[in-house]
Amino acid sequence: DVKVTQSSRYLVKRTGEKVFLECVQDMDHENMFWYRQDPGLGLRLIYFSYDVKMKEKGDIPEGYSVSREKKERFSLILESASTNQTSMYLCASRNRRGTDTQYFGPGTRLTVL
């Protein structure tokens, strides 16, 4: 079974802190994604990566950056956390072909105080 793991289920940070969210997948998938999920707004794509060291902005990249130094790991970075970044963050991975399933991690519930 494909497994996508995220470093934390719950995280509490202070405004202005630098925050790292880590995601690891074990199926050698080329594509990896970071989403945030908010009530009434569904899933919004922050960034995705289609290969090592490659990244593309999604729909809401402002305030975030990403890093993909190894194929299995995709990190989301909040350079200076703000309260409006309090959210559920979901990581996903997928094979390159468009019809293939996206596999999701369990999510990280981030609260910025």
Add this chain to the structure above:
Amino acid sequence: GDSVTQMEGPVTLSEEAFLTINCTYTATGYPSLFWYVQYPGEGLQLLLKATKADDKGSNKGFEATYRKETTSFHLEKGSVQVSDSAVYFCALSDQIVAGNNRKLIWGLGTSLAVNP
């Protein structure tokens, strides 16, 4: 651009009731269509998918048929159970982005609560 519209929730049903969650889409190409489900406290997982017109996806008693003429992919189940309580997301995959890769376009999700 491409988009997905789902019926708003929450939907509340009694056990063994019939379920329909409507999903319609707009797309310029020939998208693949998906239903994902998110159980409480978990990430999303694929429920079913269809890759071309008239295909029917099915899984765990759920079904959805890719209707190109009505641009719809409605989710149905004949008899829901309490364990089906979750949030259901409709999505399409037809956006060519960098490196010839595609991203999903998501609906906003429909919350389903099934009472015993």
